[in-house]
Amino acid sequence: MGGFFIDPLKPVDRALITHGHSDHARAGHAHVLATRETLDIMRARLGLGSGDEQQEARLGEPIRIGDVTVTFHPAGHCLGSAQISVEANGMRIVATGDYKREADPTCRGFEFVPCDVLITEATFGLPVFRHPPASREVQGLLDSLKLFPDRTHLVGAYALGKAQRVIALLRQAGHDRTIYLHGALESLCALYERHGVDLGPLEPATGQEKKGGDKLPGEIVMCPPSALQDRWSRRFADPITAFASGWMRVRARARQRGVELPLVISDHADWDDLCRTVVETGCSELWVTHGQEDALVHWAETNGVRARPLRIVGYDESEIE
Amino acid sequence: MNRFAHLLDRLSYEPRRNGKLALMAEYFREVPDPARGYALAALTGDMGFRYAKPALIRALVEERTDPILFRMSYDYVGDLSETVALLWPALAARAGEHGTAPTLPEIVEALHVAGRSEIPSLLSNWLDRLDETGRWALLKLITGSLRVGVSARLAKTAVAELGDLEPADVEEIWHGLEAPYEELFAWAEGRGERPDVSDPVPFRPAMLSHAIEDGDFQKMEAGDFSAEWKWDGIRIQAVCGRDAHGALAKRLYSRTGDDISGAFPDLVEALDFEGAIDGELLVMREGLVQSFNELQQRLNRKNVTARMLKDYPAHLRAYDLLSEDGEDLRPLPFAERRTRLEALVGRLGGDRVDLSPIVTFDGWEALAAARADPAGHGAGEDAAAVEGVMIKRLDSPYLAGRPKGHWYKWKRDPHTVDAVLMYAQRGHGKRSSFYSDYTFGVWRQGEGGADELVPVGKAYFGFTDEELRRIDRFVRQNTVNRFGPVREVVHELDQGLVLEVAFEGLARSGRHKSGLAMRFPRVARLRWDKPPREADRIEALEALVDPS
Ligand SMILES: [Zn+2]
């Protein structure tokens, strides 16, 4: 239909991109349709590979492609993230992309779209995944900072979305001190600020020698998850490693990564919200992709919705952002 | 319960011993009696109620959730308590809707009096009133498997550090105390006297030896020392004393202070003195020491059959006397304690208790000769049960722990090492359903100064099928991490499994983290009785490297 692909893994002629994470926004497409923020993120991350021809999709405004109508709707996942609805012959299919329904100060909130067929993500598609309120987790981080005022609190978070959300949540919780950034986070934080997201005082975590060494005791340092166990992290004052991720719900996962302070903060819908969304869209058919498909398919079928897993070759759970 | 759950949660993520101590100390300082005492009992494994079986918990959750979703979740999470804690119907989880969270004392006191049939309804009511961390902690508590990397000893150390007590001070009165330990906390905080433990048969923390090293002999004057055989059995303490009614109470303790009297009624019956003897548990028949294998038939048995008592009679070979008729002998020099011990054993009669004979020597060469040929130096037909010699300073008091410069062990066969099981992997062929490949390690000083285990080899055989089943069970119940087919097994100072590993030789190797490669290692025996802290150190291996 329409001769386009949503979040294709391989280069195609016409790609519709839900959001800027690397497992969705790949390089090399000839024509890219995405929100303004997503296009901006793709240019920042992929440079020349971000599409020969770029077209901006405005949220809620239908776009005609061949004999189908395509509309982008906010997905609440990260800056610029969208669900994509495709209509033809009186039938509507909605691909959620990655989404969450919990409020997020750094992006527009999710809006559910009634549809006939829902293509949902299922990153946290098991009933053990029930995310606590993010504000509670952030409070845990601030409590630890009080308990260990001499230790650097090193917070691992994905560079696009999670890092900015954690910073914004810290600001909401009243933490107004400078937050220090690993080099890999700087440009995306700047991009968020250009799009009007206020992140408060930020500084590079390294190169602070003039202020009595760069050990940063009692400060929050944000870094990508891979840097937590890196040599890089050893420069700080007896660091406590925190990791903001929905995976932190499962203890073995946290311990495997040597995390001392797991923060269960996710940018994906949890089990309850995945189920709620299926019900609210009123879909009669569900395709499940991107994660733990089997449990959600089983749940849908026991609740009267036809469902099937849509396994996409090339996705690796560890890559999911 | 919430505060206790928070403690367990933090402990489970805190990798460092000092961090764990700080968390426990903070908890003990903040939380009032009796909750903190029950928490201490939970950490030391002295809860005293009957633990709930996993099947009961499964049944509870399957009543409330879709069994298929439960199974998928359990497969994913891998831990029953955690799966149920996360899966428990969310409606109930919101605090306030189902009343306030139950307190730890409320739970513990109810479990003490509850009949088996009442447990399910109590449990589901509590689960409804707790959040997910609270549910997780509750399930860990009632199944008796906290596994947060805290040993009983570490928990007691945290109590000692509330004031200026030593861990051994707490250890010494521990067996006379009961949860919720109010007088113990009062004593530790300087608000009360040392609890008057009415226990007439307390455990006294054992004194341990160092492996002798090359340079040691030059610094040691042979005339200052006594030597005796190191017997190949299990180190125990036999304690007898009068209770309040004047009856003679008797108890056998393992080297770590576990009460093992129940497994050795034959030996207990024969004890008839007032005092505490430190010695070796052996199986003896017709006056001869039997192999360690035979002794193993008597270890870790829940039921002792008459047949076992007859076939494998237990025996105590006495090394030391720690107290006699209410007098603490530990401050006395070894030589004096030995004289008292000889007199006591002489009075005992019977054939269940005898003296570990002194090995006479007039210089280190003579002792080396005795060690090389125990049969010709007094051990006679028992020579096969001699592991080496113990060298004890004549004027040493009996000191808890492993003090330097007092006792040395000089093993006969240097090619064995006590190592700690670190990782296990499934085997091949008919063993593919068992974890049968073991990576083991020994202690060394880590970068930060604290001791750490470093892997030194892998062993695939040397154990019986029965032993394999028991190690396999241990591995499954004590997994702390999974890496594909490999499981990381708990290996901390006081938690873990010690393997006595025999090997043919040792060479330097750049390929191994330890810098050493072992030739032909195999499991010589399982040391369920030994805590990992007593396993060997890398220095002991370094001394054995084959000259290349
Ligand atoms: Zn994704």
Ligand SMILES: [Zn+2]
């Ligand atoms: Zn994403």
